Amino acid sequence: MISIIAFTILFLSGTLYFIYNISKVRANILLGRDDNRSDNKKERLRTMILVAFGQKKMFNRPIPALLHLFLYVAFVITQIELIEIVADGVSGNHRMFRNGLGGGYTFMVSFIEVLSVLAFVGTVFFLSRRNLLKLPRLNMKELAGWPKQDANLILVLEIILICFIFMMNGADEVLYNLGHSHYSSGIDGESSFNFLISSKLGPFLFGNLDVSTLHIIERIGWWGHILMVFTFLNYLPFSKHFHILLAFPVTYYSNLNKKGKFVNMDSVTNEVKLMLDPNSDPYAAQPESNSIQRFGAKDATDLTWKNLLDSYACTECGRCTSVCPANLTGKLLSPRKVMMDTRDRITEIGELKRKNGADYIDGKSLLGDYISEEEVWACTSCNACVQECPVNIDPLAILVDLRRFMVMEESKMPTELTGMLTNIENNGAPWQFSPSDRFNWAKED
Amino acid sequence: MTLKVPTMSEMLAEGKTPDILFWVGCSGSFDDRAKKITKAVVKILNHCNVNFAVLGTEESCSGDPARRAGNEFTFQMQALMNIQVLNGYEIKKIVTACPHCFNTLKNEYPELGGNYEVIHHTQLIQDLINIGKLVLADGGTFKGKKITFHDPCYLGRANDVFEAPRALIEKLDASLVEMKRCKTNGLCCGAGGAQMFKEAEKGDKEINVERTEDALETQANIIATGCPFCNTMLTDGVKNFNKEAEVLVLDVAELIANAAEL
Numbered sequence: 247m248i249s250i251i252a253f254t255i256l257f258l259s260g261t262l263y264f265i266y267n268i269s270k271v272r273a274n275i276l277l278g279r280d281d282n283r284s285d286n287k288k289e290r291l292r293t294m295i296l297v298a299f300g301q302k303k304m305f306n307r308p309i310p311a312l313l314h315l316f317l318y319v320a321f322v323i324t325q326i327e328l329i330e331i332v333a334d335g336v337s338g339n340h341r342m343f344r345n346g347l348g349g350g351y352t353f354m355v356s357f358i359e360v361l362s363v364l365a366f367v368g369t370v371f372f373l374s375r376r377n378l379l380k381l382p383r384l385n386m387k388e389l390a391g392w393p394k395q396d397a398n399l400i401l402v403l404e405i406i407l408i409c410f411i412f413m414m415n416g417a418d419e420v421l422y423n424l425g426h427s428h429y430s431s432g433i434d435g436e437s438s439f440n441f442l443i444s445s446k447l448g449p450f451l452f453g454n455l456d457v458s459t460l461h462i463i464e465r466i467g468w469w470g471h472i473l474m475v476f477t478f479l480n481y482l483p484f485s486k487h488f489h490i491l492l493a494f495p496v497t498y499y500s501n502l503n504k505k506g507k508f509v510n511m512d513s514v515t516n517e518v519k520l521m522l523d524p525n526s527d528p529y530a531a532q533p534e535s536n537s538i539q540r541f542g543a544k545d546a547t548d549l550t551w552k553n554l555l556d557s558y559a560c561t562e563c564g565r566c567t568s569v570c571p572a573n574l575t576g577k578l579l580s581p582r583k584v585m586m587d588t589r590d591r592i593t594e595i596g597e598l599k600r601k602n603g604a605d606y607i608d609g610k611s612l613l614g615d616y617i618s619e620e621e622v623w624a625c626t627s628c629n630a631c632v633q634e635c636p637v638n639i640d641p642l643a644i645l646v647d648l649r650r651f652m653v654m655e656e657s658k659m660p661t662e663l664t665g666m667l668t669n670i671e672n673n674g675a676p677w678q679f680s681p682s683d684r685f686n687w688a689k690e691d
Numbered sequence: 692m693t694l695k696v697p698t699m700s701e702m703l704a705e706g707k708t709p710d711i712l713f714w715v716g717c718s719g720s721f722d723d724r725a726k727k728i729t730k731a732v733v734k735i736l737n738h739c740n741v742n743f744a745v746l747g748t749e750e751s752c753s754g755d756p757a758r759r760a761g762n763e764f765t766f767q768m769q770a771l772m773n774i775q776v777l778n779g780y781e782i783k784k785i786v787t788a789c790p791h792c793f794n795t796l797k798n799e800y801p802e803l804g805g806n807y808e809v810i811h812h813t814q815l816i817q818d819l820i821n822i823g824k825l826v827l828a829d830g831g832t833f834k835g836k837k838i839t840f841h842d843p844c845y846l847g848r849a850n851d852v853f854e855a856p857r858a859l860i861e862k863l864d865a866s867l868v869e870m871k872r873c874k875t876n877g878l879c880c881g882a883g884g885a886q887m888f889k890e891a892e893k894g895d896k897e898i899n900v901e902r903t904e905d906a907l908e909t910q911a912n913i914i915a916t917g918c919p920f921c922n923t924m925l926t927d928g929v930k931n932f933n934k935e936a937e938v939l940v941l942d943v944a945e946l947i948a949n950a951a952e953l
Binding site (some may be wrong): 248354365398474503504505506507508510511514515518519521522542567569571572574575576577578579620623624625626627629630633646649650651652653654660663664665666667670671675676677679680682684685686687688690 | 692694696698715717719720721726730731745747748749750751752754756757758759760761762763764765767768769771772775794797798799802803809837845848849851876877878879881882883885886887888889890891892893894895897898900901902934
């Protein structure tokens with residue numbers, strides 16, 4: 247009875263705290279500007295299924311993709327067993343689904359066990375790649391401190407979780423062999439659960455232990471497993487590991503246009519059309535706009551909700567940075583850092599607003615305090631980062647909005663660009679040539 | 692051979708309508724190196740009797756570098772003025788040899804009222820060969836040569852045109868060798884996003900040098916590309932390695948014009 251109460255409390259508090267924290271993240275994301283992405287539902291669904299569910303883009307690098315797939319499938323399939331664990335936990339039963347599912351149950355748990363072993367291999371590989379092989383993109387300076395610890399912590403948690411699964415199933419197997427499992431309604435004459443791995447591993451590890459020790463190990467495994475699941479769940483909203491959930495919405499809301507197309511600023515279109523229209527009345531009342539908005543983005547709240555969703559979905563894998571021409575040639579710009587900075591800043595703004603009221607301003611901004619102008623100007627808009635991202639995150643969109651702010655609000659840009667822009671405005675070419683000479687090439691030899 | 696380059700205003704005066712507008716672009720009009728590419732395109736168009744015209748002095752910057760630099764006002768001013776001209780002439784189809792103009796005209800003008808079918812010159816040339824209007828001479832200049840193709844970002848990744856330029860190179864009597872970073876994974880030449888017009892930020896290397904290394908690694912005799920900016924950047928990169936005597940940087944249009952002995 248005590249365990250039923252303890253479990254129910256754990257389950258409810260774990261679930262509620264998770265909901266509380268994701269609603270905070272959701273509120274942070276909604277601090278962003280509007281961006282209508284309700285179109286093309288079919289195409290969006292297709293993209294989500296291919297890119298998030300099918301992990302299509304991961305397979306550009308096959309070995310990490312395969313190991314990542316082990317972790318991913320293990321994670322998804324284990325959720326089925328989790329349903330049983332929750333049912334057992336609140337009802338005080340043990341292996342509730344076994345009677346009903348029979349051979350299907352044995353297959354399911356065996357499948358989970360095999361995936362857990364594969365996930366274990368993957369986790370060890372990922373840990374050693376980070377810490378022993380020191381893969382450059384996973385050891386860059388923007389990862390120093392918390393991001394690096396975050397990554398390692400998740401991997402270690404996963405290893406512990408897998409160990410608990412095998413403690414639980416292994417000890418239960420030996421107990422079942424001895425006729426002491428809590429699972430008592432066994433099939434006649436059967437003395438093993440016949441799970442593919444724990445039926446061997448259990449007797450091997452725990453075969454010599456007495457029944458009371460086995461019960462303790464089994465319970466530690468069971469409670470440890472469910473405790474880790476809730477720890478993990480509640481850790482997600484604070485971690486780069488949030489991508490396991492946000493990969494789905496972020497790919498659903500992917501940019502479906504050609505990558506070269508920049509977002510049109512409609513507010514500018516209205517003004518330019520007025521300027522070009524000889525019949526327009528400059529003194530006519532302007533249509534009411536519902537908010538005073540700056541051009542481009544200075545702070546994270548000037549970005550769109552999609553940009554902010556991108557930042558929370560980023561798992562800091564650094565594939566973007568590893569292909570960025572600016573970063574490859576030693577410039578400060580790192581698209582991954584742009585995403586991390588955006589997330590850190592909007593999280594900070596969200597916290598401050600919750601604490602001090604919606605109008606609170608702390609005097610800091612994304613541009614300047616997090617991302618420097620030098621970083622913004624180093625971008626060649628080549629879209630390599632966008633192409634490379636396994637979940638279609640778009641760092642370029644953020645960089646463009648930061649540029650727009652600097653140029654249109656503050657007239658701050660490298661001096662050569664001022665010249666280039668003046669040339670376009672005065673003579674319709676980025677260089678200082680007369681427009682009347684534009685057709686001379688046809689007459690020259 | 693004298694080039695026949697009719698302008699839209701001449702065409703209109705004669706009551707004629709061209710099938711396609713050749714958008715020359717600022718580089719193609721003013722940059723000495725890029726003018727050669729423009730002329731190669733015109734030679735091909737003339738040779739195939741394509742009914743085309745240019746805007747001549749009525750053309751103006753597409754606005755691409757202004758938009759990439761963050762100046763939306765200048766971009767939209769340019770775009771709306773160009774659209775007035777293009778719509779005034781009732782232009783339906785445009786070909787251009789500049790991927791930046793290509794991207795802007797094709798993807799960014801429609802929202803501002805300019806709807807045209809826009810193709811890159813490599814796509815047009817591919818069509819001309821496919822329908823038999825353009826025949827390349829046998830065993831031409833490029834026999835036994837190795838050619839590598841550098842994907843311009845705004846043609847390749849940005850607009851998914853990867854095959855047309857390669858199909859053209861394969862028509863030559865040469866072998867196409869790919870760089871380790873190509874197609875969707877192609878590395879930028881360093882000029883995009885208005886970088887063409889400014890010094891690079893502080894770093895330990897120039898992007899065009901990094902990219903030229905990729906190209907030189909293939910042992911190619913010719914680095915082909917389809918963008919006047921890429922052409923400039925890679926030409927500078929080749930000079931940086933003192934290889935300008937051995938390795939040529941050419942536009943695909945120049946290769947084809949050469950092979951067709953135009």
